[in-house]
Amino acid sequence: MKHISKTFGSIKANQDVSLSIYPGEIHALLGENGAGKSTLMNILMGIYRPDDGEIWYKGKRTDIRTPKDAVALGIGMVHQHFRLIPTLTVAENVFLYSGKKSFFLHHEEMQKEIRECSEQYNLQVTPEALVWQLSVGEQQRVEIVKLLHQGTEILILDEPSAVLTPQEAQNMFDTLRKMADSGKAVIVISHKMNEVMNNADRITVLKGGMVEDTMLAADATIERLTRAVVGERSLPEQQKKDPEEADRRIGTIPLFVMDKVSALNDRGLPALKKISLEIYPGEIFGIAGVAGNGQRELSEVMAGLRPVTEGKCFLGEKNLTKASVKQHIQEGIAFVPEDRRQMGLVLDLPMPMNIILKSYHSERYSRRGILRTPVMWADAANYVTKYDIKHGGLELPVALMSGGNQQKLLFAREVSGKPRMIVATYPVRGLDIGAAESIRNILKEQSENGAAVVFISEELEDIFGFCDRIGVLCDGELMGIRRVEETDFQEIGRMMSGERGDAV
Numbered sequence: 001m002k003h004i005s006k007t008f009g010s011i012k013a014n015q016d017v018s019l020s021i022y023p024g025e026i027h028a029l030l031g032e033n034g035a036g037k038s039t040l041m042n043i044l045m046g047i048y049r050p051d052d053g054e055i056w057y058k059g060k061r062t063d064i065r066t067p068k069d070a071v072a073l074g075i076g077m078v079h080q081h082f083r084l085i086p087t088l089t090v091a092e093n094v095f096l097y098s099g100k101k102s103f104f105l106h107h108e109e110m111q112k113e114i115r116e117c118s119e120q121y122n123l124q125v126t127p128e129a130l131v132w133q134l135s136v137g138e139q140q141r142v143e144i145v146k147l148l149h150q151g152t153e154i155l156i157l158d159e160p161s162a163v164l165t166p167q168e169a170q171n172m173f174d175t176l177r178k179m180a181d182s183g184k185a186v187i188v189i190s191h192k193m194n195e196v197m198n199n200a201d202r203i204t205v206l207k208g209g210m211v212e213d214t215m216l217a218a219d220a221t222i223e224r225l226t227r228a229v230v231g232e233r234s235l236p237e238q239q240k241k242d243p244e245e246a247d248r249r250i251g252t253i254p255l256f257v258m259d260k261v262s263a264l265n266d267r268g269l270p271a272l273k274k275i276s277l278e279i280y281p282g283e284i285f286g287i288a289g290v291a292g293n294g295q296r297e298l299s300e301v302m303a304g305l306r307p308v309t310e311g312k313c314f315l316g317e318k319n320l321t322k323a324s325v326k327q328h329i330q331e332g333i334a335f336v337p338e339d340r341r342q343m344g345l346v347l348d349l350p351m352p353m354n355i356i357l358k359s360y361h362s363e364r365y366s367r368r369g370i371l372r373t374p375v376m377w378a379d380a381a382n383y384v385t386k387y388d389i390k391h392g393g394l395e396l397p398v399a400l401m402s403g404g405n406q407q408k409l410l411f412a413r414e415v416s417g418k419p420r421m422i423v424a425t426y427p428v429r430g431l432d433i434g435a436a437e438s439i440r441n442i443l444k445e446q447s448e449n450g451a452a453v454v455f456i457s458e459e460l461e462d463i464f465g466f467c468d469r470i471g472v473l474c475d476g477e478l479m480g481i482r483r484v485e486e487t488d489f490q491e492i493g494r495m496m497s498g499e500r501g502d503a504v
């Protein structure tokens, strides 16, 4: 890609970007939220047309006008948000895009072909499974198999590890390495610096739509990458926790109580098994565990989105066991969902409409049934400043904002209403390091003002650096609860794999 530029309205998403990709390499793209990473890759995929610049492929200048052109050339992309059809099987999804124009699908042949492909690259998929039943990690493998099956030579993955457990992420990179070794080129967008340094061959950092730095992974250090990503602007300081302060809080009356709570998952199977816990006002309570062990269901029960089949939930004196979502909101429970695009935002609506989704009936946003538009716009503008949200105009649909900026918007809306408890599911996933730190600081500020914060994450570093206590989930059971000062990675790791500790 030579001298690529692309503007959206007043935003220069890419300015004079040049990028060379070689066969056999894993090339990582790094940069803050809104730096232009997805845009650049969408241009390579023919989804956007550049305003300026040229694309050269195998020594020839090439015009990529549509995704079809890209696929025909052997360029394929796994998007930041997957594009599988949930009600079809894995095999059907793979073949749907294969371009093989046979009217009849031969199931056995399809399954055999997929198995071969997945064996060659060590990608575990079940051809006959329905996509909606798969975990995110599995869905991602299906997306990769789909590309391999199309004969892709340049694979682009937009933040592939953001939704994976550390183990799954490593498996994925092992697969990508196999692909590179077989002569394919791999481009990976990521916010995780360690991961990039350990797995890529070269790294390019974008900043404000331009190439800020490009280097061999062997020459990269955290300092150099951080400087390239965030510039000279210093990161917000991480404040230290005070264990005595935590002691005082834990001695008070609990704000939120779960008493032997059980619940089912979407497939109707037991997902939570007799969970009992107490969360104190002002406390940051971390939930650790490998994804898929009940975190989602636990957060949804806390937010009133998932029915409880057994046991009770209380917020203060109030029994919320059977309360509606609306009652949970009114009682002051805020929820940052895992899947912001499906549950949190209406992508076709602009920012001011999105911020009132949960409170359009409140005094603040409506009087006598009429929406108070100026207040909505003013609030949206405030969020933009406070959370450093990058956007092309408040009147535009939020679909046009970058993934990380959508996440910031959702977060801003959720924590703005002075909640008593915030249930934050992977709140810093997909955020650049600066944005992640400011989100943590805002949660900390809320906890200092007395709110209870439930922080669900797979990254133990995050949980240890940030929480007062840690509860560990494994297979829907709470394996135990620990004060951060009284435990370590090893113990929590053992509990994550099913070893029971006694609750504190």
Ligand SMILES: Nc1ncnc2c1ncn2[C@@H]1O[C@H](COP(=O)(O)OP(=O)(O)OP(=O)(O)O)[C@@H](O)[C@H]1O
Residues within 6 Å of the ligand: 008, 009, 011, 012, 013, 031, 032, 033, 034, 035, 036, 037, 038, 039, 040, 390, 391, 392, 400, 401, 402, 403, 404, 405, 430
């Ligand atoms: N279709 C569009 N219309 C208007 N603005 C857009 C469009 N697509 C992207 N933008 C803007 O261009 C800029 C770059 O966005 P892009 O999605 O490329 O960022 P990114 O580096 O992928 O960020 P993230 O890490 O948050 O995913 C952002 O400011 C975004 O709001």
Ligand SMILES: [Mg+2]
Residues within 6 Å of the ligand: 037, 038, 039, 080, 158, 402, 403, 404
């Ligand atoms: Mg992006």
